[in-house]
Amino acid sequence: MSTFVKNFHTQFLIDIYFSDPNRVLKLPENTYLFKQDQFNDRLFLVKEGKLRGFGINPDGSEVEFFTATPYMFVGVNSFFSTSKTMTNVVALEDSSVAHIGYKDAVYLAGGNASLSEQFLPVIVSELTIRQTRMMEIGAEKEKTLNKLIQSEKLASLGQMAAGIAHELNNAIAVLEKNTGWLGEQVAKIIESHTPDMLEYFRKGMTEGRSLSNNEIRLREKQYRKVFKLTEYAAEMLAQTSLDESDLAKLGNRIEESAALIGTFWEAGATIKDMLVAAQHATYVVKSVKELGVQRSRRDQKIEVNETLKEALTLLQSDLRKINVDLHFSTLPAIIANAGELIQVWSNLIKNACESLVQGKTIDPLLEVATYMENRKIIVRIRDNGPGIPEEIKHKIFQPNVTTKKEGLSFGLGLGLPIVQRILDGYGAKIVFESEPGNTTFTISIPTGDTHG
Amino acid sequence: MAKPNIICVDDQRDILATLKKELLFFRDLIKVYYCESAEEAATIMDEIDAESEHVAVIVCDHVMPGKSGVDFLSEVKDDNRFPNTKKLLLTGLATHEDTIEAINKAKIDRYIGKPWETHDLINKIRVLLTEYILEEGLDYNDYITILDQDTLYAQLRKTM
Known part of the structure; x- marks a missing residue:
């Protein structure tokens, strides 16, 4: 190993021991000074050029130990410890090294100090450097190992998810199809036995639970007053989606038929709940499966603007009541997977839509802009919705964080983690700013230009 | 009038609708309120308290937007208007830590995971309701048909 101690004492040693032109070795490029597992009886000082020290692992792989340049010592450990060499030292370019051995040693340097004693600072420095390097190698190994474990975890999660998804999808299909079938049969039976009631069953099945429990309580009070109903009758009617004008048609039969x-x-509403729950389950299974999948092939030349247009087309029905502003600049094509990018955009755009709808935003606006900045493609997605709640801002990219609670747009809290995972794969960054009336997600994707 | 009430809290309407069908068992004698958030439940509890009625049992989900079930039940525990109110956590997702916190911080009386068994839920609520009525010294004869007989007799034997 090499040691470089530039101080007065070292300079003194160098002058005394390494100035003899007869003890200088010329090392042409690619010649070895010494190899691993040999005894070394010389201490070297690099005069010119550059040497590389490396170890060879039992499996044949190489570990980098040092690069020695002029005024650095080589072979300190093996020379003074008299143990075998641990490194291979080879000239990276034409070099020259001065050397001494015990036989050449001249005890000029003051008093009775032995060669080892005179070189003690050099030896200590050498040991410190070795120690530091070993720690660095250890840390690197651990990092690689962690990465490996992480990717294996993901891979097995993906396999497990695929297996579970298959089983669950079968179960869900049975529940969903048969619930639909039962609904139809029940409707037929009602039609032939109590045709008066078909209307109410169908209403429950199509409209579902559009009233909140709070609204139901208010209605209950209202109906008791307006129709002079008992508490029980009012409660039964209040939970339905029938309004006052529907009920008025019942005339004096209202209490008895409630x-x-x-x-x-x-x-009817229960059958709808079951169908919606089955769809929810399907959606959950799909999202979990997506979280686990291996990275897709990225071998297409992709126009980012096109993937954005595609995502907007897919979300057409969500965007119907929203003003959409597009500002697309000309962008260079990138090597990517179109499906992945579309997934990123549709997740972000869907979030914006849902925030606009849930926040009942007046003049809802979605802005999508693309442009180049520092040789990176920037995609900006902005909405004027109520913004991301302060308490979840710090964790929106973690799984399980959701603001969605109603109807068919149940949130599983996996959208943004998926976005993050995909973008990570491209070395792309995503940042956001959010306040009421302005939520902006900005994604910057490196183009081929930036890394080579 | 010193009437006991039950409150169910869950952010999902379909879950509340399911509970509503199952808890018909109590309906002739006990009013059951269904709330979609902890905040809504708190408002209902204020109203019940203002009428000098009782909140006997709260059945509450944990994972909800806004205030979580455990946070809500902790507040109820610290509210001196409801010292004996029984708390049942009904949840599909609770980590180990959540559960420990629920027991330590909110002092919940029972825990049921989703999906639940109807008779298990009803029996647990009956036991809690019985305990509440006895602790508050309400006349159990009015509710005898829906109370848990074992809990009732155990208590009666103690006081005899």
Whole structure:
């Protein structure tokens, strides 16, 4: 190993021991000074050129130890410890090294100090450097190992997810299809036995639970007053989606038919709940599967603007009531996987849409802009919705964080983690700013230009 | 009037609708309220308290937007208007830490995981309701048909 101690004492040693032109070795490029596992009886000082020290692992791989340049010592450890060499030292370019051995040693340097004693600072420095290097190698190994474990974890998660997804999808399909079938059969039976009630059953099944429980309580009070109903009758009717004008048609039969109407409506709404729950389950399975998948092939030449247009087309139905502003600049094509990019954009755009709808934003606006900055492609997606709640801002890229709670747009909290994972694969960065009326996600993707 | 009430809290309407069907068992004698958030439940509890009625049992989900179930039940525990109110956590997702916190911080009385068994849920609520009525010294004769007989007799034997 090489040691470089530039101080007065070292300079003194160099002058005394390494100035003899007879003890200088010329090392042409690629010649070895010494190899691993040999005894070395000389201490070297690099005069010119550059030497590389490396170890060879039992499996044949090489570990870099040092590069020695002029005024650095080589062979300190093996010379003074008299143990075998641990490194191979080869000239990276034409070099020359001065050397001494015990036989050449001249005890000029003051008093009775032995050669080892005179070189003690050099030896200590050498040991420190070795120690530091070993720690560095250890840390590097651990980092590589962790990366490996992480990717294996992901791979096995992906396999497991695929297996579970298959089983669950079968179960869900049975539940979903048969619930739909049962709904139709029940409707037929009602039609032939109690045709009056078909209307209420169908209403429950198509409209579902559009009223909040708070609204139901208010209605209950209202109906008791308006129709002079008992608490029970009012409660049965209040939970249905029937409004006052629907109920008025019942005339004086309202109290006696309340329980039946409520029950038929509830039966319909329950079948709808079951269908929606099955769809939710399908969606959950799909998202989990996506989180686990291996990275897709990235071998297409992709126009980022095209993938954005594609995502916007896919989300057409969500965007119907939203003003969309597009500002696309000309961008260089990048090597990517179109499916992955579309997934990123649609996740972000869908979040924006849902925030606009849930926040009941007046004049909802979605802005999508692309441009170049520092040889990176920038995609900016902005909405004027209510913004990301302060308390979840710090963790929106973690799984399980969601703001969605109603209807068909259930949030699983996996959208943004998927976005992050995909973008990581491209070395792309995503940042956001959010306040009421302005939420902006900015993605910067390196083009081939930036890394070579 | 010193009437006991039950409150169910879950952010999902379909879950509340399912509970509503199952808890019909109590409906003739006990009013059951269904709330979609902890905040809504707190408002209902204020109203119940203002009428000098009782909040006997709270059945609450944990993972909800806004205030979590455990946070809500902790607040109820510290509210001196509801010292004996029984707390049941009904949840599909709770980590080990959540559960420990629920027991230590919110002092929940029972824990049920989703999906639940109807009779298990009803029996647990019956036990809690019985305990509440006895602790508060309400007249159990009014509710005898829906109370848990074992809990009731154990208590009666103690006081005899």
